[in-house]
Amino acid sequence: MVGLVIANWKMHGSRAAATDFVDQWGSLPSVEGVEAVLCPPYPYLALIVGATTDLMLGAQNCAEPAEGAYTGEVSAKMLADMGCRYVIVGHSERRSFYGETDAQVATKAQRIVSAGMTAVVCIGEALADREAGAHEAVVSTQLQCSLQGVSAEGLVVAYEPVWAIGTGQTATPQQAEGMHAVIRTRLCEQYGEAGGGIPIIYGGSVKPGNAAELFCCNNIDGALVGGASLDAKSFWQIASASSVGRT
Ligand code: 13P
Numbered sequence: 001m002v003g004l005v006i007a008n009w010k011m012h013g014s015r016a017a018a019t020d021f022v023d024q025w026g027s028l029p030s031v032e033g034v035e036a037v038l039c040p041p042y043p044y045l046a047l048i049v050g051a052t053t054d055l056m057l058g059a060q061n062c063a064e065p066a067e068g069a070y071t072g073e074v075s076a077k078m079l080a081d082m083g084c085r086y087v088i089v090g091h092s093e094r095r096s097f098y099g100e101t102d103a104q105v106a107t108k109a110q111r112i113v114s115a116g117m118t119a120v121v122c123i124g125e126a127l128a129d130r131e132a133g134a135h136e137a138v139v140s141t142q143l144q145c146s147l148q149g150v151s152a153e154g155l156v157v158a159y160e161p162v163w164a165i166g167t168g169q170t171a172t173p174q175q176a177e178g179m180h181a182v183i184r185t186r187l188c189e190q191y192g193e194a195g196g197g198i199p200i201i202y203g204g205s206v207k208p209g210n211a212a213e214l215f216c217c218n219n220i221d222g223a224l225v226g227g228a229s230l231d232a233k234s235f236w237q238i239a240s241a242s243s244v245g246r247t
Pocket of ligand 1: 008225
């Protein structure tokens with residue numbers, strides 16, 4: 001499976017930062033065997049798509065309805081039209097700050113796939129779930145409910161334990177691989193053979209210094225990177241770590 005590294009800039013960046021990132025990325029050696037995706041805030045999508053690099057374009061969210069009178073929203077079809085290939089949905093920040101439910105995540109994922117893009121569906125447990133030993137059950141339920149009606153083709157699952165996001169406290173490779181193996185089993189139960197081919201990527205304080213040990217794990221197919229993706233060099237280092245053994 002090709003490695004997949006996705007930069008989630010969240011609500012960071014500027015026109016200058018987006019242009020600089022693309023310039024710097026273009027000056028670094030290309031990374032073989034890995035798909036690198038940049039998900040900037042909406043206003044900067046057009047800057048990236050116009051630049052000639054091997055970075056793919058992605059978005060951080062999309063509207064639940066297909067189109068219509070929904071002031072301030074951006075549809076999956078519009079994102080595809082702008083050249084996006086990936087859209088992140090169900091990020092824990094959207095679930096906690098905007099109350100997004102599993103059912104809404106599933107509808108958005110269906111829109112994304114129907115528009116010809118790949119949905120990056122995020123799931124992950126809170127610290128209290130893990131401390132209570134309920135993390136596998138919580139993640140399995142989230143996964144099942146967030147993927148209702150979503151086809152295996154055009155799907156990536158991102159496991160992001162909430163306690164590891166932006167905290168500097170990454171999951172250990174054993175914790176991450178343990179959960180990825182559970183997710184793989186659930187995907188195979190839901191999709192049969194096709195479940196084995198759905199990429200499962202890890203997110204939560206991934207940095208150049210810890211990427212390699214995570215990517216050594218059998219069921220970790222890449223990373224969803226927040227803070228460390230704002231710098232082109234560190235994102236490139238993470239992408240390079242993911243390319244080891246894939247070419
Ligand atoms: P950090 O890499 O900053 O912990 O963020 C992870 C994340 O939420 C990516 O979607």
